[in-house]
Amino acid sequence: MTELELRQVVVETAKKYLGYREEDGSHKEIIDIYNNHKPLKRGYRVKYTDAWCATFVSSVAILCGLTEIMPTECGCGNMILEYEKIGCWEEADDFVPQIGDILMYDWDDRGNGDNRGNPKHVGIVCQVSHELLKVIEGNKGNQVDYRKVPINGKYIRGYGVPAYGKAVKEMIDSRRDLVKGEKSQLNKKPLWQGIVTASSLNVRIWAGVEYQTCSFSPLKRGSHLWVCDSIKGSNQTRWYYICYGEKYGFVHSDYVKSA
Numbered sequence: 001m002t003e004l005e006l007r008q009v010v011v012e013t014a015k016k017y018l019g020y021r022e023e024d025g026s027h028k029e030i031i032d033i034y035n036n037h038k039p040l041k042r043g044y045r046v047k048y049t050d051a052w053c054a055t056f057v058s059s060v061a062i063l064c065g066l067t068e069i070m071p072t073e074c075g076c077g078n079m080i081l082e083y084e085k086i087g088c089w090e091e092a093d094d095f096v097p098q099i100g101d102i103l104m105y106d107w108d109d110r111g112n113g114d115n116r117g118n119p120k121h122v123g124i125v126c127q128v129s130h131e132l133l134k135v136i137e138g139n140k141g142n143q144v145d146y147r148k149v150p151i152n153g154k155y156i157r158g159y160g161v162p163a164y165g166k167a168v169k170e171m172i173d174s175r176r177d178l179v180k181g182e183k184s185q186l187n188k189k190p191l192w193q194g195i196v197t198a199s200s201l202n203v204r205i206w207a208g209v210e211y212q213t214c215s216f217s218p219l220k221r222g223s224h225l226w227v228c229d230s231i232k233g234s235n236q237t238r239w240y241y242i243c244y245g246e247k248y249g250f251v252h253s254d255y256v257k258s259a
Contacts, residue, residue, distance in 0.1 A: 007098060015126070021142055021144065027052060030138060031050075032145075035119070041058075041073050041082075043149075048055030053121050055077070069086070069167050071083060079104075086163075090160075097133065098128060100164060104158050106162070107208065115158070116154065123135035133151060174226075188228055191229070194256040194257060195259040196220065196221055196225070196256060200220060201220075202218050207231050207241075214249040228243055237253070238253040
């Protein structure tokens with residue numbers, strides 16, 4: 001997964017709650033996600049009648065498993081403090097964010113110089129164009145909805161900028177360690193001989209299209225190989241652990257048949 005893909009995961013998770021509102025009580029699901037997360041910041045359980053913009057942002061972080069880089073809080077001012085603690089707060093109003101960044105508002109901003117006022121509202125940037133930001137917000141008119149804001153516009157208090165790159169690196173490192181452990185358990189003795197049926201078949205370093213290809217990839221149609229083992233990939237499809245010459249890799253099972 002790339003940093004941009006992880007940012008998109010956050011945005012898409014937030015979008016799933018578009019239209020959740022106080023009027024029909026559907027916003028309670030968002031508040032429950034926050035309240036059920038432990039440890040509960042400051043020990044405060046958000047009430048269904050409380051303002052819930054920061055709670056919405058925090059709940060998205062919880063659902064995405066990103067609370068280490070997107071600290072949870074139910075209050076805007078305290079959320080800024082949490083981002084400052086981890087070195088991920090951007091004070092400059094004219095900062096150009098990326099999708100997945102957190103935009104804080106101050107409705108008392110007079111539009112003169114950098115705003116240092118008390119934050120009143122918060123949302124997640126979901127689209128950045130030449131002049132405008134599209135932001136998804138909880139508790140906008142008592143529901144989850146979009147807002148368009150000019151870049152460097154009035155009312156911008158600043159930005160929380162989660163360290164998505166760091167999170168991706170940690171995911172990759174963790175997955176690499178897992179792969180090393182699982183590879184040591186794979187059978188390397190040939191079980192049966194197979195033949196490639198695809199015109200060009202990628203051989204990857206692990207079972208899944210998200211992994212990079214091996215140095216001897218791709219294999220052409222008609223190539224013979226040895227199947228040594230099989231496992232399920234990240235999307236639950238079957239992959240073969242193959243030996244080609246003296247090299248090993250993974251190919252999707254749909255493109256290999258018995259020779």
